[in-house]
Amino acid sequence: MNIAVLVKQVPEDLGAVRVTGDHTLDRSTANPVTDPVGRNALEAAVQLVEAAGGGTVTAITLGPAGAKATLKECVSVGAHAGVHLLDDGVAGVDALGTARLLAAAVRRLDGVDLVIAGTRSFDGGSTAVPAMVAELLDLPSITAVTALDAEDGALLCTRVIDDGHERVRLPLPGVVGVDEYVNTPRYPSVKSKLAANKAVFEVLTADDLGVVPDRHATVLEVTVPPAREPGVRITGDTAQDTADKLVAALVGAGVL
């Protein structure tokens, strides 16, 4: 089974991201890390390939030069190859533009049976990209997946719906968006971590992919949510003292 995994870097702490005058995000003050749900997507791919007894996992990321660290991380936990879509001209591209670039990169790979991504990224969180990629590749897709098993050329996917769980059979090739509950990503070994430092990745621009990075969405305004009122910390010298103060505070607030 050959699987392409779409994974990206996100700010570790969204609180460290600044909104700039032209409504884009300045991430330079935030520590970049691999999107946690992207790690789940990669783990799901590696487990499927391991269970199939063969195949390849190719990680694809769209991002600045530093995003190479994410590809290295993917290789250290089981990806066989990585593709870096690196192009300053597409910085800040919208969801459809992102999907067009990613779909073009998937199309260049031979015999992809499955594309896996996180359903909702930690930063943008539009949940649009996996389904858009599927549409552009003319493949069936399912998102919000919390469990998946390979079965005779298809995937049995479980996802949470409002009143329970839903089991969906996805014929392959197809596109899956996973949630963070789908698995627990493995840690790299020291050896695989060091080996990943030597990995060489294919680097492609929008031009290489034949994609014109036109923008369909225009951000008119970005606002930071108003700061919440700080809570009240109640501490006492003993547990009894703390409890007494808590009760007094609740009575004072009219809750009790």
Place this chain on the structure above:
Amino acid sequence: MALIYTEEQSELIAMVREFVTQEIQPRIADCDRAGECPPDFFDSAFEMGLHLLEIPEEFGGGGLDFETTAMVFEELGRVDAGYAITLVSTFVALRNVILAGTTEQARLFADLIADGGLGAFVLSEPGAGSDAAAIRTTAVRDGDDWVLNGTKTWITNGGIARVYAVLARTDPDAGHRGISCFIVETDRPGVSWGHHEDKCGLRTSNTCDVVFDEVRIPADHLVGEPGTGFGVAMSGLNLSRAFMATICVGMMQRALDEAARYATERRQFGEPIIHFQLVQKLLADMAAQTEAARCLVHNTMRLMDAGQPVVKEGAITKMLVTDMLQDVVSKAVQVFGGNGYTKEYPVEKLFRDAKVFQIMEGTNEIQALVIGKALEREYTA
């Protein structure tokens, strides 16, 4: 932090920090209370190769240099000294066999633990602690075998290791030149161990008596030449002393982190206690000692990476760092006040764990003797 790391080292440290903080730290309080770790406790460490970091790749290790290995073990020490020591003891035992034995012997030892197993260096006896040459466990040649008899004590990993490097007397009349080193698989008939010591601190590290009763081991399990075991033990101790000091630096950093954080939260006289200069003085002393200890440890590691003997430097590092550790953890408890004396806060455990480092791997009094002897040789030569 006073050190400059390569990108590779930074990434490795970050990976290990995430692992121990998320996977190991939440389980430590229960293990500490119980005085032992569940059997699966080291499985993830094995998968990551943390037990064989500095072992050459040909023996299944990570092939890291000593200094980078020390950076990783500082992270492990920060979370739990006992966890770190369990892994250090494993690679030190194998390192001894690599240094003194044949490639086949090193492979024999490594193959038993590479895929997930612990090793132990079996030296101390009831009558042979600081006086390591007073070993009474015997190994007697019988046909193609050696037959081991004797009792060892205070053996780190004694009850959980798959394989030991054992020091035993092969010549009763030759003093320290009558001691030899043997590879002993722990499933051999006649190998048994006593109860795990109910220690004040370092309770997640397995420590017990080991008994050899007519244990037959093949002749090819003798590491190096007969009578060279004491030298193996001393070089092993140099290595383990340096790594004990690394773990201590991790504990010091943890004590500083916890104390400084607490000082920003704890309020007295209407403000956080970190505003008070006498509290700042405690924290400043802790920070200074931690940085100094770290630099000392890393210099010793660099010397070892350069193939230099570190008899004196290792002893200096072990003695100074473990002494500074006592002061740092004590000051951490002081910053926490009464809370620091309770099991609810992590500095109480650091306080208990710290003491034994002045005792193990050669007491600090023995370190002073080693340093003194080295100076005597240097200045009378």
